[in-house]
Amino acid sequence: MRRALGFGLFVAVAVVTLAFLALPIVGIFVHTSPGNVLHQFSNPVVKDAFVVSLKTSLLAQAAILLFGTPTAYLLATRRFPGHSLAVTLVELPLVLPPAVAGVGLLAALGRFGLLGSSLSALGITLPFTQTAVTIAVAYVASPLYIRQAIATFEATDPHLTAASRTLGAGPVRTFFRVVLPLARGGLIAGLALSFARGLGEFGATIMFAGSLQKVTQTLPLAIYQEFAVNFDASLAMGAVLVLISAVLLLTLRIALSWRSSPSTRSPSLFGLSSSS
Amino acid sequence: MRRALGFGLFVAVAVVTLAFLALPIVGIFVHTSPGNVLHQFSNPVVKDAFVVSLKTSLLAQAAILLFGTPTAYLLATRRFPGHSLAVTLVELPLVLPPAVAGVGLLAALGRFGLLGSSLSALGITLPFTQTAVTIAVAYVASPLYIRQAIATFEATDPHLTAASRTLGAGPVRTFFRVVLPLARGGLIAGLALSFARGLGEFGATIMFAGSLQKVTQTLPLAIYQEFAVNFDASLAMGAVLVLISAVLLLTLRIALSWRSSPSTRSPSLFGLSSSS
Amino acid sequence: MAKLTLDQIAVPLRTFQLELSLEVGSTVALVGPSGAGKSTVLNTIAGLVKPAAGSIRCDEETWFDAERGVFVRPEDRRVGLVFQDYALFPHLTVRQNVEYARRHHADEYLDRFQIRHLQDARPGSLSGGERQRVALARALARDPAILLLDEPLAALDAHTKVDVRAELQQLLAGLEIPTLLVTHDFEDAAALADEVGVIVEGRLRQTGTPADLVAQPADPFVASFTGANLLHGEWCATGVGTTGIRLDDGTLVSTTDDGDGAIVLAVYPWDVTISTTRPDDSAMNVVAGAITAITELGNRARVTVGPLTAEITVDSLRRLGLRPGQQVYASFKATGTRVVASRPTEG
Amino acid sequence: MAKLTLDQIAVPLRTFQLELSLEVGSTVALVGPSGAGKSTVLNTIAGLVKPAAGSIRCDEETWFDAERGVFVRPEDRRVGLVFQDYALFPHLTVRQNVEYARRHHADEYLDRFQIRHLQDARPGSLSGGERQRVALARALARDPAILLLDEPLAALDAHTKVDVRAELQQLLAGLEIPTLLVTHDFEDAAALADEVGVIVEGRLRQTGTPADLVAQPADPFVASFTGANLLHGEWCATGVGTTGIRLDDGTLVSTTDDGDGAIVLAVYPWDVTISTTRPDDSAMNVVAGAITAITELGNRARVTVGPLTAEITVDSLRRLGLRPGQQVYASFKATGTRVVASRPTEG
Amino acid sequence: RAESATRAQLTVYAAASLTNVFPAIDKSEKYSFGGSNALAAQIKQGAPADVFASANMTLPTQLFQQGFCSKPKVFTRNALVIVVPKSNPAHIRNIYNLTKSGVKIDIAASGVPVGTYTLQILKNMNLTNAVLKNVVSQETDVREVLAKVALAEADAGFVYSTDAKTVPGKVKVIRIPAWAQPKLRYGICVVSSSSQKTAAKAFIKRVLGKAGQKKLHRYGFLPRVKPKS
Ligand SMILES: Nc1ncnc2c1ncn2[C@@H]1O[C@H](COP(=O)(O)OP(=O)(O)OP(=O)(O)O)[C@@H](O)[C@H]1O
Ligand SMILES: Nc1ncnc2c1ncn2[C@@H]1O[C@H](COP(=O)(O)OP(=O)(O)OP(=O)(O)O)[C@@H](O)[C@H]1O
Ligand SMILES: [Mg+2]
Numbered sequence A, B: 001m002r003r004a005l006g007f008g009l010f011v012a013v014a015v016v017t018l019a020f021l022a023l024p025i026v027g028i029f030v031h032t033s034p035g036n037v038l039h040q041f042s043n044p045v046v047k048d049a050f051v052v053s054l055k056t057s058l059l060a061q062a063a064i065l066l067f068g069t070p071t072a073y074l075l076a077t078r079r080f081p082g083h084s085l086a087v088t089l090v091e092l093p094l095v096l097p098p099a100v101a102g103v104g105l106l107a108a109l110g111r112f113g114l115l116g117s118s119l120s121a122l123g124i125t126l127p128f129t130q131t132a133v134t135i136a137v138a139y140v141a142s143p144l145y146i147r148q149a150i151a152t153f154e155a156t157d158p159h160l161t162a163a164s165r166t167l168g169a170g171p172v173r174t175f176f177r178v179v180l181p182l183a184r185g186g187l188i189a190g191l192a193l194s195f196a197r198g199l200g201e202f203g204a205t206i207m208f209a210g211s212l213q214k215v216t217q218t219l220p221l222a223i224y225q226e227f228a229v230n231f232d233a234s235l236a237m238g239a240v241l242v243l244i245s246a247v248l249l250l251t252l253r254i255a256l257s258w259r260s261s262p263s264t265r266s267p268s269l270f271g272l273s274s275s276s
Numbered sequence C, D: 001m002a003k004l005t006l007d008q009i010a011v012p013l014r015t016f017q018l019e020l021s022l023e024v025g026s027t028v029a030l031v032g033p034s035g036a037g038k039s040t041v042l043n044t045i046a047g048l049v050k051p052a053a054g055s056i057r058c059d060e061e062t063w064f065d066a067e068r069g070v071f072v073r074p075e076d077r078r079v080g081l082v083f084q085d086y087a088l089f090p091h092l093t094v095r096q097n098v099e100y101a102r103r104h105h106a107d108e109y110l111d112r113f114q115i116r117h118l119q120d121a122r123p124g125s126l127s128g129g130e131r132q133r134v135a136l137a138r139a140l141a142r143d144p145a146i147l148l149l150d151e152p153l154a155a156l157d158a159h160t161k162v163d164v165r166a167e168l169q170q171l172l173a174g175l176e177i178p179t180l181l182v183t184h185d186f187e188d189a190a191a192l193a194d195e196v197g198v199i200v201e202g203r204l205r206q207t208g209t210p211a212d213l214v215a216q217p218a219d220p221f222v223a224s225f226t227g228a229n230l231l232h233g234e235w236c237a238t239g240v241g242t243t244g245i246r247l248d249d250g251t252l253v254s255t256t257d258d259g260d261g262a263i264v265l266a267v268y269p270w271d272v273t274i275s276t277t278r279p280d281d282s283a284m285n286v287v288a289g290a291i292t293a294i295t296e297l298g299n300r301a302r303v304t305v306g307p308l309t310a311e312i313t314v315d316s317l318r319r320l321g322l323r324p325g326q327q328v329y330a331s332f333k334a335t336g337t338r339v340v341a342s343r344p345t346e347g
Numbered sequence E: 001r002a003e004s005a006t007r008a009q010l011t012v013y014a015a016a017s018l019t020n021v022f023p024a025i026d027k028s029e030k031y032s033f034g035g036s037n038a039l040a041a042q043i044k045q046g047a048p049a050d051v052f053a054s055a056n057m058t059l060p061t062q063l064f065q066q067g068f069c070s071k072p073k074v075f076t077r078n079a080l081v082i083v084v085p086k087s088n089p090a091h092i093r094n095i096y097n098l099t100k101s102g103v104k105i106d107i108a109a110s111g112v113p114v115g116t117y118t119l120q121i122l123k124n125m126n127l128t129n130a131v132l133k134n135v136v137s138q139e140t141d142v143r144e145v146l147a148k149v150a151l152a153e154a155d156a157g158f159v160y161s162t163d164a165k166t167v168p169g170k171v172k173v174i175r176i177p178a179w180a181q182p183k184l185r186y187g188i189c190v191v192s193s194s195s196q197k198t199a200a201k202a203f204i205k206r207v208l209g210k211a212g213q214k215k216l217h218r219y220g221f222l223p224r225v226k227p228k229s
């Protein structure tokens, strides 16, 4: 009896928690009619913002994938002095107030920034360009991908890579023929997460790239601007963002859980895996 | 040769990536002298903001720990219809633009929000209170802890819980005597991450709790406000935030890697674990 | 002593459904290949897996009954389950592990299993044998009505295994608790249990004393599992009236049994003798061929000739000067052969 | 055929340092308890682990040399390494696995190992035996100068094991490649290898043919590893001039050897006979005691009396009507005992 | 070079309160609306702006002194109003009601122009302490003030009269006596780094010109020079 009670408590707490996490989202949708949401897509501001968001997000994610993957792999498979520092570095953007991150980007890449002079020497000015948006998004979203990637790579059986080596494949070939295919699922999941996060990026973007319609004004920036002039519109855009992210994450999660599903096997009561 | 080259490329990419992630932080510190940073602590605005931040963060993390842990445990050990949905729900705050999250919180818990009437019936009004800050922080930071916790719980050997059951311990006793002790490391890591993220929270807070010195003005809010009037001060505060987060994460990572360290064992070249 | 009864329990598994009835009064061993469902049986009894149908009773207590919707939770069933990997709590000391079941006779068990001196060590630092003793102590400390052992010897390397097995043997003899143990090694089963059940793909193929299984294996699988050579062939007429068996490689074999169609014969290595000249004994079945492998162990040697492996003494090995590749004759008495159901072998 | 030479390699491991020199010309087996460093030796040869000192040569090629700072990367050493868990690529088909080593003779190996019919299956769906064949095919497909097998039989359950072992035995006989295989089961080693090295805590205790190790175990560990009973005792004077050994349980034992101080005797089960009356044969050493365990298997039975386990035929078991608990005499010839170094036993 | 016949679009950085009116005056340019402070900060960081239109004179004057832009001209004026939720839960009728205890007042932070003006008004009417005690939040942007009143979380807030017009359905406007209004002048200037100075000047002319001023008036802005009364 007491036990059943204890367990009930667990469930209760969980329900409360999930409800709490769901509420704000429900709130947003309550305040906007679906009609309103659709109607937003005829609003030029929204349209432009949407395009900018999509373009920059895709570029940013491509960059994250390209640069983050090898980084994650090395961090996962090699131990070197300063390893912990490197991993912390990867996590920092996650915990930096985006606005501060933006200031940091300015301080680093702005025209008075560390690399500013060298960049302008090459005739490049980053701040307030679309490139700046991409950079801001990439900076803020990267940890979500890289951390996931590290975890995934750490989980791949070292025997398989070793086998590949003894079969005459160098580290690189091994990476592409064995490691990547096995890590695919985890990497995709991580990328989806960082994509969603990137879509929602605000603070760093406004600081580093400003908010110029058609150029640097992403959805979150548009939302913020519309607050003043058209409150409903901003709420509706918020709803749009939530929808995109949620759908993205959900489909992915389901797709993956279809692949390696513990739920497909298991008459077992207490999560005993098949090895039990 | 070609191989060595390929591998060199990997390293190069990793170095570039880490440099990119480090730059903004370096930037911030270049722009502020250590003296300036220390000097900030005599600035009353900063002092108050610091106190508010600390207080709300601690409360928020306590709440996250208390509510998030059982939730994570159930999500990790039970499969039920809508499981994927629940997990996505847990991740959403991570990807919502904080400002939108803030509006959502207002729409849900504001005095004219979904639960507003029922709350005010109990004589509770949340917006503009410190509680509101705590809620905002908890909402935005929770995913980082809960996701980590889920991963950790999923990793604990089901045989151990099963053993505990057959030894006469109910689910709850099992949880406290076996699961928690084993998961400790992972949970702490997750909590540190969410703590750091909570410290940096801006968008949701300003929307849901507003910004009032001594009451609801956290460090990031102060940074933003000072931004207009006193750029250096804001940079310095940013630096303070970065320092706190970084130190927190780093010490933790090192502490943990001391416990279950792959780096302490390993003459092995290719990360072959001891079982190899 | 208590008695456990599984009545037509059914557990749907990934690739097949586990279905069996079983009575455990003394020490029973379940043997079977990996993936046969052995562990699942134990988990079901312990209440860690919930069957789709059937019932489980321990003496008068009903632990599970699909019809009556009874399900007693694992913590309320008096079972002592020892996992294949022992599943000791790594964060607790040996003593704390043994005391986990909330009883205060820990010392008694620490002494009984001679692990008193280890009481403050953590499981991580113990040898396989020591871990097993701790696991047993822990399981018994809760004073179970029935003891369940999952692969008690699998985690040990071959040379500790022998000692630990002897230890376990004496222990079980001493205990007054019905025990169900699981293994995929017939030899272990024979050593530890009074009764052995062979389980394949979730169904019991045969149960009986180890001797029974060797004497009358119910099917080719059981036969091969108990270490017999399997000869595939066909019934055919041999001369006037008498029938025999033509093996797939053509040699004629006579048996004391009778039948027709495709068939499988079981011959145990120790019933096979090797000779360099064809033995002219009508009662003998002879398979001629080259020696493909010779394994010496102690004073015995296993010699493989075509489909047959013979077990002979090292002395005779030397006397005959056998070498791999050499042409020899492997022969066995007609009475030494067992005709087993003409089902093809698994595993 | 090629020859591999390990010259005084040293690998620091968590709890001890692996240090050995070894020559592999034919088929050599390393046996030892879990954690002895067996896998590490293979990984070192394959180039997966870099030693702190020493050198590794394969014929004329130098693969590693600490002094000269030579280190050939694993992909450039011609080794075929078969992992204990086979380490097949789960995302590739059997065929793709075999073709992985970039050679086009895949078919040849698919046929040779009779896995042609499995070529499109993924490893996940294969049985233990089939996996092993695929792993071997894959390793040989790269045409290695030396073959390394890590616990080739550990992943199999006991009854497939026998068949697979025979298979492997024939295969190795056929190959013209020096092979180093690792196991913790002396029986497997004896079955597969011409030469056996016993490794404990990173050092070779003894090397020789299986028969040698049984005949003259260098130390108690090797003895127990090869299946001997160990009797602990002390040299002492027995009557006039002759010396003998007083066992810890008091019984006097005479041997053909001579010495003094603490000592360990090795007696193999098949040298021990059981009788219900004390045998009055001066050449016999006798240990009296109660039977603690009886294990029947096939036509043999293992009977444990005090410190001794005897292996007798089931017939004599029946004839003497032996039962656990019964008082009997276990006796063995003085010539049947081997005095092994008076070091205490490990493991 | 950009001075060609078909010149490129101008980039106009303008105060958030101009979000609706500027496109009405000249829809062909690119606009970036935001808090005047943020915009000024961005211009200092080298944002590619041609024109800067601020919700005050102080910021452009600062920029001018630091050489970031030309001498600012006043191009319009604005007034502050009090907005209350349509439901007006605190029953605010006039500014003096704001001193009632328990009223939730939302204002912009002193760093932000609106914030400064709000404080001036309170000073002029010496309600400073009486009102400030009811302030529940000092936002970083007039938008947040408006949003919270619109969501009826705050009982009242100080915003530009022009902002109030953008959420008609949600808020009621309460005027503030003219005598208490601060000098609320919008300044406009050409950014020094602009590559299209002439076009920029032309734009400013358009704003200052009749048509421009009419539009501004229509959107609730006040004439750039106080009519002598
Ligand atoms: N929770 C589960 N859900 C579904 N199928 C399972 C589950 N656990 C195990 N199985 C499957 O049931 C079959 C029997 O598993 P089980 O572990 O009982 O076999 P076993 O006889 O113990 O094998 P081994 O000797 O390797 O331990 C296997 O095919 C396994 O894949
Ligand atoms: N990469 C490593 N770094 C440090 N120590 C290691 C490493 N790998 C293994 N060890 C340790 O070296 C010892 C030998 O390991 P190894 O795997 O070679 O033993 P083994 O003989 O193969 O054991 P088993 O029979 O269980 O496979 C063990 O104590 C192990 O903990
Ligand atoms: Mg099992």
Ligand SMILES: [Mg+2]
Pocket (backbone or CB within 6 Å): B275, B276, D038, D039, D040, D084, D150, D151
């Ligand atoms: Mg090994």
